[in-house]
Amino acid sequence: MPALLAAAHGGPALAVTAVAGLLALRADLRPFDAVAVTAAVFTGQLTIGWGNDLLDLRRDRAVGRTDKPLAVGALPVSRVVPALLVAALACLVLSALTDWRSALVNATLATGAGHAYNLGLKATVWSWAPYACAFGTLPSVVTLADPAQGWAPLWMAGAGAALGVGAHLLNTLPDLADDERTGVRGLPHRLGERRSRVLASVLLPAASLLAVLGPAGTPRAWAWAAVAVVIVLAVLTLVAHGRTPFRAAVAIALVDVVLLVAAG
Numbered sequence: 001m002p003a004l005l006a007a008a009h010g011g012p013a014l015a016v017t018a019v020a021g022l023l024a025l026r027a028d029l030r031p032f033d034a035v036a037v038t039a040a041v042f043t044g045q046l047t048i049g050w051g052n053d054l055l056d057l058r059r060d061r062a063v064g065r066t067d068k069p070l071a072v073g074a075l076p077v078s079r080v081v082p083a084l085l086v087a088a089l090a091c092l093v094l095s096a097l098t099d100w101r102s103a104l105v106n107a108t109l110a111t112g113a114g115h116a117y118n119l120g121l122k123a124t125v126w127s128w129a130p131y132a133c134a135f136g137t138l139p140s141v142v143t144l145a146d147p148a149q150g151w152a153p154l155w156m157a158g159a160g161a162a163l164g165v166g167a168h169l170l171n172t173l174p175d176l177a178d179d180e181r182t183g184v185r186g187l188p189h190r191l192g193e194r195r196s197r198v199l200a201s202v203l204l205p206a207a208s209l210l211a212v213l214g215p216a217g218t219p220r221a222w223a224w225a226a227v228a229v230v231i232v233l234a235v236l237t238l239v240a241h242g243r244t245p246f247r248a249a250v251a252i253a254l255v256d257v258v259l260l261v262a263a264g
Contacts, residue, residue, distance in 0.1 A: 003069040007080055008049035015250045017042040022257040023142040027149065033098045037145040040094035044111030046087040050080050052118045063178040098145035105144055109137040127186025128165045135164025155214030156260070162207035163253050169200040170237055170245040197245070201234045204252045211256040226255055
């Protein structure tokens with residue numbers, strides 16, 4: 001089970017699920033709808049992670065990735081494929097249990113964008129687009145789970161898109177050299193490490209500012225204190241190495257969603 005979760009990129013999957021759960025709390029969904037849409041997001045994230053490791057298996061072995069259970073033989077493909085199919089079916093069923101609009105957006109623009117990235121967009125200059133699409137539409141996947149609600153506000157979609165692109169830039173940094181060796185050249189590879197860090201350090205606080213200034217009313221003092229924390233985390237993305245910048249981006253995303261929930 002730990003290997004199966006690791007192959008699904010369990011950390012990021014759980015973080016995105018937590019974001020969806022907090023957004024469901026903010027949207028004041030019925031308990032059943034909140035649980036269903038959060039579970040739909042989680043199962044969709046599992047399919048993206050497993051699909052990524054299955055498609056990258058040859059590349060991961062070629063560059064000697066020891067952190068991938070499939071690449072090192074700790075997890076057989078015969079276990080991952082059925083798990084992916086079950087998760088995909090669960091994602092569709094759970095989404096449909098709430099509202100058909102949420103199911104459609106999740107399947108095509110949120111989870112679907114993740115698979116589009118895996119299937120080839122990650123190797124192009126448009127590698128950022130699936131992240132912008134998936135994170136930008138995630139708030140609407142949640143709000144559309146309630147038949148009485150519509151699409152999430154544009155400022156919320158903008159904040160999600162900025163977070164998604166910033167996370168993409170930082171998540172790719174540790175693998176730039178390995179990706180180049182296997183022919184993957186997305187936007188971060190073309191920008192280079194330094195410019196990718198700088199762009200991410202701008203996008204992430206921008207998302208936080210949208211989260212503070214977007215909701216109606218005057219932001220409270222604690223909201224600006226949260227922005228100060230985000231700025232510190234953004235500076236960390238400029239100077240830290242390894243997976244730390246990406247973890248800082250995930251922390252910023254959670255701070256932003258807490259800001260949204262607290263703003264109500």
